Amino acid sequence: MKLKLAFIGMGNVGRAFLRLLQSKRDELEQNHGITCVVTAIATARHGSLVSHAGLDPGDLAHGIGSGADIEAVADSEPVTDASEAIARCSADILFETTTLNPVDGEPAVTHIRSAILRGISVVTANKAPVAYAYRELSRLAADNDVMFRFEGTVMDGCPVFNLAEFCLPGARVLSLSGVLNSTSNLILTGMEKGRSMAECLLEAQRFGIAEANPDHDLDGWDAMIKIVALANVLMPGDQPVTVADRQGIKHLTEADVARALADGQAVRLVARAETSSSGTAITVRPERVPRSSVLGCVHGTSNVLIIDTDLMGEIAVVENDPGIGQTAYALLSDMMTIHQKLARSRKE
C-alpha cells in the first residue's frame, strides 16, 4: 500500500523521521507492504510545497538540511502556507510537528482540525493539542472515520498512550504519577553530583532537550501539559481536568538536593493526576522520593510513568535515556497503527 504523507513543520523531529523512513524502507515494504511518499511539506520560515506524484522520503532526508529552502525541492509546486498545503496534499496522514505553543496549542489545533475534516488521519508530536483540545479532536476524528494519534507527545516513542489503549482492556486507570520533564530531571540528577542548577541547565541546552524558553521546563509547564494530556486520554469522562498546583524546580537549592541525598532520598519533579467525584486534579511539584524507588531510579533525561488501575494494580513504564531517535520512532509507530486501520478498511 502506498501511504501519502504530509508534514506541517520540518524541524529536527521531522528530519529524523524522514531518515528513519529511509533506513527502514526495505523492512516496511517487505514485512508490511508499505511504500511511503511525501505529498506536502509546510514550514513557517523556509517555504512550503505540494507534490502530486509524491516525493521520496530518502531523497528528502538527503536534500533538506536544517534551515534549507523547501521550495527548492524538485518535482514540486510551492504553496503559500500550511492551510494551502493541507487543502492540496491529498495525503493519508498528516504529521503535525510545529513548535509547542503552551498557551492554547495554536496553530497546531487548527491544522489538525482542518486535516481531519478533509478525511486525513493526523499524527502529532506536539503535546499542546492533546492537552487543550483532545476531546474535540478525538470526537471529530471518530466522526470523520480517521485516526488522531499522539504517542510522541509524552515520553517520546515509549508506549504510554498505546499501552493503555491496546494492553489494558477492561481495566480503568485510577491515577497517574510520573517524572515527565527530561530537562528538570537532568538538572536534579546533576545537582546530586554537586553541580549548580545553571551549569546543568546549560548542559540540557547543549543536548538540545531544553525548551526554547527554559522557564517552560523549570516552572513545570512542560510536565503540566504532559500530565494533562495523559489525564485527558487515559482517564476519560465528562468531569473537568483541573490544575490544582504547578511548581517547578527553579527555587530548589543545591543544599535541598544534598539534604535529601543524605537521607537516602532523591528530589524529583513529580506530575500527578488523581480522580475524585468532582473530576481529575493535576499537581506538578518537586517531591522527595526514596532513591531506590521507581520514581527515584530515573536519572538524567530518563522518564517514568506509573499507572494505577482497578484490575491490574500498579504498573510503571520507564524510558531510559531518550533522544531524537525515539521521538522519530513515535511517528513511525503511530503511522503503523494508522496503516493497520487503512489496510482493514480498504479490504472491507
Added chain:
Amino acid sequence: MKLKLAFIGMGNVGRAFLRLLQSKRDELEQNHGITCVVTAIATARHGSLVSHAGLDPGDLAHGIGSGADIEAVADSEPVTDASEAIARCSADILFETTTLNPVDGEPAVTHIRSAILRGISVVTANKAPVAYAYRELSRLAADNDVMFRFEGTVMDGCPVFNLAEFCLPGARVLSLSGVLNSTSNLILTGMEKGRSMAECLLEAQRFGIAEANPDHDLDGWDAMIKIVALANVLMPGDQPVTVADRQGIKHLTEADVARALADGQAVRLVARAETSSSGTAITVRPERVPRSSVLGCVHGTSNVLIIDTDLMGEIAVVENDPGIGQTAYALLSDMMTIHQKLARSRKE
C-alpha cells in the same frame, strides 16, 4: 456476543478469574457486548464436567470452593477427563491453568494442541508450554485461524508480551533483562533487612507465591522458564534459544547481601536473553546492581522487564506488588484480545 469458555484446571487462578468475570459482568455486557458462559471444567482430582447450555460464571464462583467436587454442579454432565472435556466443550476459548511441569510442559502442551486442532482459541497462565512448545503451538494456532495467548505466564497480567506485539510496531528486540521471580526477590529484599533466607522463604510460602517445590524458585528454574518464554516470543527467528547459565539464590548468605548494601548496591536474581549470530543465549544469576537503578528498585514480590530495541532504545515495565488478582486479569486481558478477533471475523 456469547463467549463459551472451558477450563482445564480450576485452582486459585481459575476461581479468581470466575470472580472477576462476575464482578465485571455488567461492564463486559454494556461496554463490550460480551456475555460469558462456562461449557466445561476439567480438574485432576475433583472431577470434570461439560454443560451444553453453559453455566453462569457468577454461580460457579459462588458454588466451587477450593477442593469442591466439580461433578456436583447442577445442569451439567460429568466427563472422565480433560481430553473428553476438550472434545465435548464446543468452547470459543479454552483456559489452561494446570500446575507447572517445568520438565516438558505436559500435559498442558497436549491440552493446548488438542484444543487448537478443534478450532478453539487458548489462553494459558502456564509458562512451560510457551517455553517448550511456542513455535509449534503458535504456528498451529495460525494454521487453524485461532489465537494462542499467554500474557499471564510472565509478570502476571502486566503487559509484556502484548506490549511488544501491539505497541512496538516495526521495532526489533535486541536483548531482555529482568527480575522475574517474585519468591527470590521477596527473599533477597527481606535479607536486606537482616532476616534469614529460611525465614523469608516461609513468608513467601505463607503469601502463596512460592512454587510447590521451593527449589523451582531458589535454583532459578522459574526465572529461566520465564526468560526462555519471553525470548521465544519477543526475539523470533530460526536460531536456537540456549541456556548458557542458570544459577539461583540458594548459595547466597546474609553477609553477601549486607556487603552489597554497604556499597550502595542490591543483589537481584537477573534473567537475561541476548542475541548473537548463533542464536539467543539465556543466563539467570544473582547480580549486584545499583540500588537506585531500574533492576535495583523492585522490592518484595515486584518484577521488572527491561526491553532493549533497535528503534525505541531501552524501555522497562515494572509490576508493583502483584497478587492473584493480577493473574486473573491476565486471563481477562487475553480473553478480550480473542474477543476482538472473533468479533471481526463474525462481522466479515
